[in-house]
Amino acid sequence: DAGVTQSPTHLIKTRGQQVTLRCSPKSGHDTVSWYQQALGQGPQFIFQYYEEEERQRGNFPDRFSGHQFPNYSSELNVNALLLGDSALYLCASSLYTFTGELFFGEGSRLTVL
Amino acid sequence: AQSVAQPEDQVNVAEGNPLTVKCTYSVSGNPYLFWYVQYPNRGLQFLLKYITGDNLVKGSYGFEAEFNKSQTSFHLKKPSALVSDSALYFCAVRVPSGSGGSNYKLTFGKGTLLTVNP
DSSP, X not given: OOOOEEEOSEEEEOXXXXXXEEEEOOTTOOEEXXXXXXXXXXXXXXXXXXXXXXXXXXXXXXXXXXXXXXXXXXXXXXXXXXXXXXXXXXXXXXXXXXXXXXXXXXXXXXXXX | OOEEEOOOSEEEEETTSOEEEOOEEEOSSSOOEEEEEEOTTOOEEEEXXXXXXXXXXXXXXXXXXXXXXXXXXXXXXXXXXXXXXXXXXXXXXXXXXXXXXXXXXXXXXXXXXXXXXX
């Protein structure tokens, strides 16, 4: 049973560029959440997708956007990259009706130069 | 606002000794609390959770946590530490969606770096 998979694992961009990160949830899960983990910090909630709609959003600017596809996979897009966007981006999957734990992927490490 | 605090940035213990990683919470209503572990350059791995029931929760890899409502704490413990337990530990609280429903997000503490010395 595949867990949560994310791609790419590492990437380097320059300021002003755009980036797309991808996530496939654990088999049987229908909800995908994205978190940003800056160096030395705990993960911060970006947004959550269910039924191809954004259901919740954290305190992140509109430069951060996402999408969920019919197969439950998801993308995180960040436009006009800033140096401060350098972080580990974590995808987590769950069942919408389940109140237990989230399952996390290994993350995509973004470096903005 | 729902939040958790991890008062120690680092904890050092000797192998074979008991370990405790501290977490306090601030929530309205009944707390749903979680512990996750993160190894270098890896994602988060679930250790254990408290939803309701017994105050002592047992989880993966021999870890357990004690929920204390009067002290608003949820400390992570292990009777005998291993060098392989060295990692970054995060406490988290479930925050319900403001729009209702059963979806939620996790709010994490800043993390505690545990080092177990041989």
